[in-house]
Amino acid sequence: MKGDFEVFPMIHRIGILTSGGDSPGMNCAIRAVVRAGLSYGLEVYGIYDGYKGMVEGNIVKLDRKSVSDIVNRGGTVLRTARLKEFKEVSVREKAVGQLKKFGIEAIVVIGGDGSYMGAKRLTEMGINCVGLPGTIDNDIASTDYTIGFDTCLNTICDCVDKIRDTTESHSRCSIIEVMGNHCGDLALFSGLAEGAEMIITPDHPIPEEEIMRTLKQMHDSDDNKRAIVIVSEKLYPNIYEFAERVQKETGFDTRADILGHVQRGGAPSAFDRILASRMGAYAVDCLLEGKGGICIGMVNNKIVDYDIYDALALPRDKHVSMLRLIDILK
Numbered sequence: 001m002k003g004d005f006e007v008f009p010m011i012h013r014i015g016i017l018t019s020g021g022d023s024p025g026m027n028c029a030i031r032a033v034v035r036a037g038l039s040y041g042l043e044v045y046g047i048y049d050g051y052k053g054m055v056e057g058n059i060v061k062l063d064r065k066s067v068s069d070i071v072n073r074g075g076t077v078l079r080t081a082r083l084k085e086f087k088e089v090s091v092r093e094k095a096v097g098q099l100k101k102f103g104i105e106a107i108v109v110i111g112g113d114g115s116y117m118g119a120k121r122l123t124e125m126g127i128n129c130v131g132l133p134g135t136i137d138n139d140i141a142s143t144d145y146t147i148g149f150d151t152c153l154n155t156i157c158d159c160v161d162k163i164r165d166t167t168e169s170h171s172r173c174s175i176i177e178v179m180g181n182h183c184g185d186l187a188l189f190s191g192l193a194e195g196a197e198m199i200i201t202p203d204h205p206i207p208e209e210e211i212m213r214t215l216k217q218m219h220d221s222d223d224n225k226r227a228i229v230i231v232s233e234k235l236y237p238n239i240y241e242f243a244e245r246v247q248k249e250t251g252f253d254t255r256a257d258i259l260g261h262v263q264r265g266g267a268p269s270a271f272d273r274i275l276a277s278r279m280g281a282y283a284v285d286c287l288l289e290g291k292g293g294i295c296i297g298m299v300n301n302k303i304v305d306y307d308i309y310d311a312l313a314l315p316r317d318k319h320v321s322m323l324r325l326i327d328i329l330k
């Protein structure tokens, strides 16, 4: 395929942007898109600050060197932003005007489901866009893993390992709140990896009475006087108040920790680098084939593409077998 497009490319200039929440591995995806595009004879433009930069014309031509030495860097060198006005047709028309000014014919958008909607809308206005799943949350059903999830998971495990040391020393209960937006995967996967005593996620909520009863039993038994509880964000309005209730009702000396933004940063894992590189190169292939309004995923270790509307309508995997495994391994 590469040979055909080197001779007669249908498009000549593509753009790339990162949008919404950042995630480790976005830089690897940027690098893959730039390098694949250049090797197919395309010109590649970096659009800074997501859709905001597109509207403002914050657009710069990239070369091979522009993406040197970024494979190991977290965050996104193109920076990211949110622009809710992008939902308005008049604002998107401005963006299309800027793209026309630069001669950009097609775009790769790296972001979450909100960014995918922007990409679909732009495609409907004549600019083919391909979305890559860049988010730590793993909340996109059209891919087994999103770019950044694995790195974030490893960061959480690192943090929980450290918290565990002091939790054990003091025979405490530690309640650890992790990110994930409304998706429980970060809590579920890290809970399994850490052998947590309890995992509370949107897909696996536990009534408070049951939480108290279980933790009290643990506390009162002689052989298990510490507990790690991993909780998805947004389930408790105030995790510190929840910890106070646990302490009062179970007798456990209890502490709460919100891991916070440390979860978003850091060098991407090898898994995320490889995932991002495969998806980035595939996205350029799709644009060269004249495709738009689609997003890229990895399903059963194969890189695939879906129409964005179809992708957003897919039910998310609730990982029931993993929940069962957690019960068995308790």
Ligand code: ADP
Pocket: 019, 020, 021, 051, 081, 082, 083, 084, 085, 086, 087, 088, 111, 112, 113, 114, 115, 116, 117, 118, 119, 121, 135
């Ligand atoms: P994420 O992409 O991580 O889900 P957001 O939901 O904040 O993050 O979306 C990122 C950006 O995508 C928004 O700031 C907005 O510019 C654009 N966007 C989101 N939803 C739409 C939509 N329905 N139509 C057009 N653009 C959208």
